[in-house]
Amino acid sequence: MKKTAKMLMVLLIASLAVSTTYAQVSIGISIRTAPPVLPTYTQPPCPVDGYLWTPGYWAYNQDGGYYWVPGVWVAPPRPGYLWTPGYWGYDGALYVYHEGYWGRHIGFYGGVNYGYGYGGSGYVGGRWSGNSFHYNTAVVNVNKTVVHNTYINKTVVNNVTVNNHTSFNGPGGVSAQPRPEERAAEKEQHVQPTGEQVSHRQVAGKDRSQFASVNNGKPATAAMNKVNGKHFTSEGHPARVSATDKSGDNARGNHSDNNAEAGSKHNKSDNSSQPAIANNAGEKPHHHANPGGTPANKPTEENRPQPAQNHHHTPNSQAAHEHHTSQPKPHQETRPHEEHEKHR
Numbered sequence: 001m002k003k004t005a006k007m008l009m010v011l012l013i014a015s016l017a018v019s020t021t022y023a024q025v026s027i028g029i030s031i032r033t034a035p036p037v038l039p040t041y042t043q044p045p046c047p048v049d050g051y052l053w054t055p056g057y058w059a060y061n062q063d064g065g066y067y068w069v070p071g072v073w074v075a076p077p078r079p080g081y082l083w084t085p086g087y088w089g090y091d092g093a094l095y096v097y098h099e100g101y102w103g104r105h106i107g108f109y110g111g112v113n114y115g116y117g118y119g120g121s122g123y124v125g126g127r128w129s130g131n132s133f134h135y136n137t138a139v140v141n142v143n144k145t146v147v148h149n150t151y152i153n154k155t156v157v158n159n160v161t162v163n164n165h166t167s168f169n170g171p172g173g174v175s176a177q178p179r180p181e182e183r184a185a186e187k188e189q190h191v192q193p194t195g196e197q198v199s200h201r202q203v204a205g206k207d208r209s210q211f212a213s214v215n216n217g218k219p220a221t222a223a224m225n226k227v228n229g230k231h232f233t234s235e236g237h238p239a240r241v242s243a244t245d246k247s248g249d250n251a252r253g254n255h256s257d258n259n260a261e262a263g264s265k266h267n268k269s270d271n272s273s274q275p276a277i278a279n280n281a282g283e284k285p286h287h288h289a290n291p292g293g294t295p296a297n298k299p300t301e302e303n304r305p306q307p308a309q310n311h312h313h314t315p316n317s318q319a320a321h322e323h324h325t326s327q328p329k330p331h332q333e334t335r336p337h338e339e340h341e342k343h344r
Contacts, residue, residue, distance in 0.1 A: 030096040034172070035066050035088050036212045038165035041222035042236030043116050046073050046142040048226065049149070050133055053125060053140060054083050055114035056223060058167055058212070059201055060097065067210040068219035069201045071116070073226050077102050077191045079131040084185070085109045085118060090170030101192055107185035110169030111176020116140055120176060124156035196227045203228075207242045 087110030117125020
């Protein structure tokens, strides 16, 4: 009887450890050199209905320094989940990377303006309706031959002015602090980056043309339409693929959409306010707990593998301004900026 009780207790503790995925202090990579500014790039159209946009970011490799992980459309781990991007935080001494995660609501991502719906807080590029994702085509670019659940809400971008590409939070960068709803989101159940996302980052880390020490902050591949899909330059043209990526594409088959150059949406910005970035190749990272008291997120069992603040509104708060359509018309002239301006 005692053995049975002990076994039940062990199973209960194990199940709680597995199912509890609330935000906790995580161990992350940290270095002493600031990440480069975020490059301006064109977003490829969403190639598959239900895919969500994950913005590009600077990752770090101690052998080569910072390297660019291209923005890419990916499949969410489950319906109803949204992507909260990772971000670099500076505490006055070290730059610490806070990993992104999937959850029911968008958490804090440092106030960094990644563009295409991620203006520094929340996400205005689309929303879930049951098990279907609806795309705000005033903000994101989709392939309308395969994506039919769309709407247009221009009010969410009317007051957004991107005037810098600061890539980190903290002194010298974005000074944003978590909002109450973002703190609440951090305490919800989370899912860590999917296997595809991890693979996507690993492939970028093997491509020397993606390293800032090689490309001076202008990566050869700025965005992709999907993991192992088409590569595109910051202008939206097909990018030259390295031997590493070519071998991966040949092994998996490259059948992705070819329309990434058309209908892109962007905002131009001024990078002149950004601090100079030192050549950090070879700097060894420090590994320690997340500073500043902002919770980060532990992995779950389900998926292993910056100065100016922008103003935006959530799609739900602007429902009266939206025009739903199964086949949206071309964007009207009232759309903020021109269709071929750059977001990042």
